[in-house]
Amino acid sequence: MVEYFMRFPNFKTRAVTLSYDDGTVFDREMVSILNKYGMKCTFNLNSNLLDRSRYVSKEEVNSLYKGHEVAVHTFTHKHLHSLSSGGVALQIIKDRELLESITGNIVKGMAYPFGLSDDSIIDTVRACGINYSRTTSSTLDFSLPKDFLRWNPTCYHAHEKTDELIEEFFEKEDIDHPWRVRPKVFYMYGHSYEFENNFDRLEDLCKKLAGKESVWYATNGEIFDYVTEYKRLDFSLKGEIVHNPTATDIYTLANGKNLLIPAGKTLRIEE
Numbered sequence: 031m032v033e034y035f036m037r038f039p040n041f042k043t044r045a046v047t048l049s050y051d052d053g054t055v056f057d058r059e060m061v062s063i064l065n066k067y068g069m070k071c072t073f074n075l076n077s078n079l080l081d082r083s084r085y086v087s088k089e090e091v092n093s094l095y096k097g098h099e100v101a102v103h104t105f106t107h108k109h110l111h112s113l114s115s116g117g118v119a120l121q122i123i124k125d126r127e128l129l130e131s132i133t134g135n136i137v138k139g140m141a142y143p144f145g146l147s148d149d150s151i152i153d154t155v156r157a158c159g160i161n162y163s164r165t166t167s168s169t170l171d172f173s174l175p176k177d178f179l180r181w182n183p184t185c186y187h188a189h190e191k192t193d194e195l196i197e198e199f200f201e202k203e204d205i206d207h208p209w210r211v212r213p214k215v216f217y218m219y220g221h222s223y224e225f226e227n228n229f230d231r232l233e234d235l236c237k238k239l240a241g242k243e244s245v246w247y248a249t250n251g252e253i254f255d256y257v258t259e260y261k262r263l264d265f266s267l268k269g270e271i272v273h274n275p276t277a278t279d280i281y282t283l284a285n286g287k288n289l290l291i292p293a294g295k296t297l298r299i300e301e
């Protein structure tokens with residue numbers, strides 16, 4: 031039988047993604063630093079707060095966040111567990127609708143305001159067509175979420191273990207036993223205004239995370255899409271036939287060797 035292990039695009043084994051909330055004017059400096067280092071971020075915006083003082087303007091959303099992702103953070107940043115299900119839906123749908131009309135894109139990601147969610151909120155989030163949503167529960171590890179609507183990040187940028195975790199993330203991989211190398215994600219979150227008097231700290235974090243050959247720098251949405259598409263691969267019982275029904279090239283380790291399964295193609299490989 032053929033054993034398959036997921037790889038990220040271009041056979042990368044690590045992904046780095048960021049999620050920053052609220053859309054304050056400090057996003058401008060943050061984006062310019064991220065762009066300098068080639069880092070990707072999902073920016074979660076409360077569209078009713080746009081154009082107010084301290085917040086970015088609707089007009090600049092598309093140019094400011096170009097190359098990054100814009101996602102929902104609810105319309106007015108309410109505590110969702112204090113609202114009825116209808117109220118939660120309204121907060122999500124109004125934000126999603128306005129962000130879609132501003133960006134001209136499908137907006138399908140979210141971060142929970144105040145990080146707060148429960149089963150009933152998650153049911154509503156799903157019903158609003160949101161595919162993934164970030165909590166504020168740090169895992170302090172590099173695992174992919176079992177449920178993307180409960181996407182627990184690795185850490186808050188100001189967590190006392192952040193630097194230690196980055197070092198651990200880049201520890202040498204066991205290249206003699208490639209099947210032991212599981213794809214891992216370093217997922218950091220926060221607010222750009224927390225760097226207000228210390229953007230050097232953001233630059234320091236970027237220097238540690240950016241420019242690594244083994245890393246796929248991706249938005250939350252790009253990671254969700256790829257992992258979801260990987261799960262759509264079809265296999266014969268013994269795995270010697272594999273079909274990729276998606277429009278995305280999929281990268282795997284098959285029987286210990288890198289194998290690219292091009293979009294829409296069926297491959298037959300030796301057991």
Ligand SMILES: [Zn+2]
Pocket residue numbers: 051052103107143144
């Ligand atoms: Zn927030």
